[in-house]
Amino acid sequence: MRAVRPPVQRSSEERIDAALAAGQIDSETALLYKVFAAFGDCRLPASLAGDAGPLMDSMIIAEVRARFSQLSAATKATLQPFLLAPGVHGSWVELESNCYNRRFAKGSLGVEVTPTVDWITISAENAKATVRYRKDRPEDAGRAQVMKQALDRSWTKLTGFFQTEPVEDTGAEFGDLGDGRIDIYLTPIEEPGQRETVGGVFHSAGCGSSTGYITMNTALPDSDLDDRLRIAHELTHAITASFGGGACDDYRWLTEATGVWGEHFVYPEIFTRRGASSFLSDPNLPLETRNGIHEYGAYLFLFFLELGLPQPSLIRLIWENSKQADSLVNIDGVLNAEQWGGFQKVWPMFVRYNWNQEPVDDYHRWDPLPTAFALTARETLNTKINSDEKSAEAVDSPKQPLHHLSAQYFRLRPFMNGSSVLFLNGWTFKADKNAVDIDFQPVAYTSVPLDDSKKTDTIQVEALEKVNGKWTKHVNASHWTDKSFVAYCRDRSDERLEELVIIVSNSEFRDRNKTYEPGQYPLVLFESNIACGEWQGVAQMDWNWDEGALLTQKAVNLSWKRVSAEAAQMPYKNGTAVLGYDFVASGTIAWSGHGAVEPPCCTASGDGTVDAAQKSLMTTFNFLPIGSSLYRRYSGAAGATPPPMVPVSCQCDPPVTEPPIPLFTWWVATTEDEQRPLIGNDGKMMQGQIGTVLKFTWNFTASGPQ
Missing domain, CATH: 1.10.390.10 (Neutral Protease Domain 2)
Structure with a gap:
């Protein structure tokens, strides 16, 4: 929510300027009234008296001296006492209209003077x-x-x-x-x-x-x-x-x-x-x-x-x-x-x-006095926890333009205690949501460079981060002007974001009428409960041959670890679309093959192990917004290169020789309708089964904070 400020008090100068702008008084009268306000002269209308303390x-x-030659004779005469120091006879301190003098002497609102x-x-x-x-x-x-x-x-x-x-x-x-x-x-x-x-x-x-x-x-x-x-x-x-x-x-x-x-x-x-x-x-x-x-x-x-x-x-x-x-x-x-x-x-x-x-x-x-003063930052606006309560989105809206030599501050906090957090920079990039060119054309957060007409070197974006209970020193503030997005995996202690302060500044000074208008999404903070640290569990491939052979691949001590701390992304136009995280497997795949194969006089028989990391990749779509076709889904496949080869021996008459059977893939996460499977409601479970003759089963669980 936006912080609420108390009613703003206005000085006499502000009130007089407002009356001038509204056409209620002319410029010369405004100057005269400002003098009355500064010198405590009771000829200042009560409606224009300030209340700013x-x-x-x-x-x-x-200013009076600079404009004096252009003023009317009547205004010059009225202002003349104010051009004299108090020690000079006839100065403003002796005017009957002086509010202090009014307390001791009754009289008209003329400008006659009291004794020296x-x-x-x-x-x-x-x-x-x-x-x-x-x-x-x-x-x-x-x-x-x-x-x-x-x-x-x-x-x-x-x-x-x-x-x-x-x-x-x-x-x-x-x-x-x-x-x-x-x-x-x-x-x-x-x-x-x-x-x-x-x-x-x-x-x-x-x-x-x-x-x-x-x-x-x-x-x-x-x-x-x-x-x-x-x-x-x-x-x-x-x-x-x-x-x-x-x-x-x-x-x-x-x-x-x-x-x-x-x-x-x-x-x-x-x-x-x-x-x-x-x-x-x-x-x-x-x-x-x-x-x-x-x-x-x-x-x-x-x-x-x-x-x-x-x-x-x-x-x-x-x-x-x-x-x-x-x-x-x-x-x-x-x-x-x-x-x-x-x-x-x-x-x-x-x-x-x-x-x-x-x-x-x-x-x-x-300035170590006991009286504290602090800035009231704008809190993130329009924070919305999605209807499924598994993700949330905060968008700065309604957006505000940024004036020259000014700044805007945003205090952002994860509001669901979720695992995955994405910050999207829409101040120095064009941030949006768009369908991207992969299977099912999912809607994703996208970021592309600004058009040349919008580019400027006066806008800077910086971040102060509180991670795992500690703030980064502000002299080491993160400079995000050139970053289109930043992702955090809060399952990891070194990325456990607790608070984020975004500071956007405009160093423009030559053109004081120029304001910077951010795009549709000046900033976005998206949060999901989908885990992102490490996944562990089991996976198995079973291949049942009609002739009776059973070929299997079974993951032993399997874990999936992130490829990089950077979020998974893909090209979008001349920019990027943010998807989630990529993982590679580690562990051992035990394979075996036993039983009759075609022709019936041949038998498959063999056992062995391969490294699970070979040719394995899993992508979790942590950062796709609700409504996207791949929202809360994942995809992946894993196999070995070269693949395990199950030997085949034959006792045929006449003799025949059959090549070994390759086991290309030990895990595939694609449903029968080619959709990608869903991650569990708590964001910490991935399990599934596809196929019959060639069947893949798996059960992965997030390993928890690291």
Whole structure:
């Protein structure tokens, strides 16, 4: 069954974008409303207020500055206070429409300002920054001291890592105190618990290399978002803004991802994994998706670069090259330049780490906090135990397309405790069911290469296997992109599959509108109770001659063992059809022949043994689906080459010489109507008898787990 997720909460930005897409508001109004949402302005319509919980920050002012010249005069006037730092008279903190101010003063929804807010300034010791809090909020003094200490620690670690500092704070609109330091303002922005709340924001002067200021929302309790993490996050923004990349447009997701990564880099001991749960719970969203929370969880990609490859310098190199307009092209270029093979090699590795449960525990080892987070994989859909209760089939349906830089996960378990399990890969092959060209034209699972129009090198299929109680280490994950199918014989300890995790990834990044559509059967897991390890038993041939002779061949200590761990298959078009398993016999065949033969004056008489393995083959059709003409059947024949020869002696007058009688076959599994015999209901018994004059009888039993 498919895992059920809780209702998805939506940020203000998502609600505003939805209203814009529906034609309820225009683009300029949408921009204005996003500013109101970010700054806690009560002119934001209640219907557009988000419920996604505390947000870390917003990059909206950089977008406002980029679009400002194209806005109407009325919108420019409304937005002008939001372009000023809180320390500048007439800024947004003094607006009567500010939701915090509304709690203390009644008034209209105009934009008249309240008296100027006065500030107390604390300078950091090691950082080129100041912390400023309002005189009318002495309760923020303690938090200001904590943030100053956090600023010193964050500055040292982050500027050391990125090998650069934020652009100096210059310009009257940013409240510059003449010292070039970045200013951090502590001010209440909106009441938590009423609606979505912004935690902290780096307000950039523009989308290129630019300065700015930082606000910290003290209406949000430190218990909701630790002030130290907020400082690390916003200072990371100030530093990455110095590289000249686009804080707007295509780098917004990476800006937030890097901010959260910066939190862990500076404060691993209190890191809260912000956004990780959302990111992992919806792996079919592309890496660069922005929905108010996914972009924060995308820090896991940087986390992986730092500790998984491990190559932490890649993060700095990506930002040093951020003048490349396309963030994904930039990342791929850096990964290629540093010999990591671009997204094509790195993306499948990353999404494997994102499984984040057995046997993948790297995130927990790197970030050993007690709070666990794990991805919710899609369980196999449409699992159906067939009506005869002897086989079952699980098919991924309804299938889902795979977006660029995304993944899908499937957790598969044998659901009947059957012996034979077949996995069919319909992602990088065309998997289907078709009649094949052998006797009775049975329907079989078939797999052929994809048409040229469907072939791509961006789709990768990997498997994590739990066999006989042990998971394979995920660094040794099985790469199944080039495998059309994989079969398991669970009667053998080294193939006793208990759980299978299939990870399908798409490393496409250039065409963001391109999705990959799998075929009719993206994946199939077929299971049967037909045994597959080893068969043991007896077989006998009796040939009764009218003249009285009896020729026999009897298997002694007979066993059938698999030819190969690979499933038996046959060509189908330019691909293959999967049938079951091939077995060869071992043991000894005792033969004898005694009695009169034609002519009556001749007698057959002789005994001997031959090796049962000579010219023996048995095929069990373990993997044919229900309804197939050879479903649960088997076929085979066995004889010796050269065959045993029963001597014939004659006492005839006149004398005659008769050649010895060859015993070509000691076992044939074909019924009188030429159908193949059935395997027993429990999948562990094969027995039968055919013929009268030339009679074959047998009784084989599965030997059990090995």
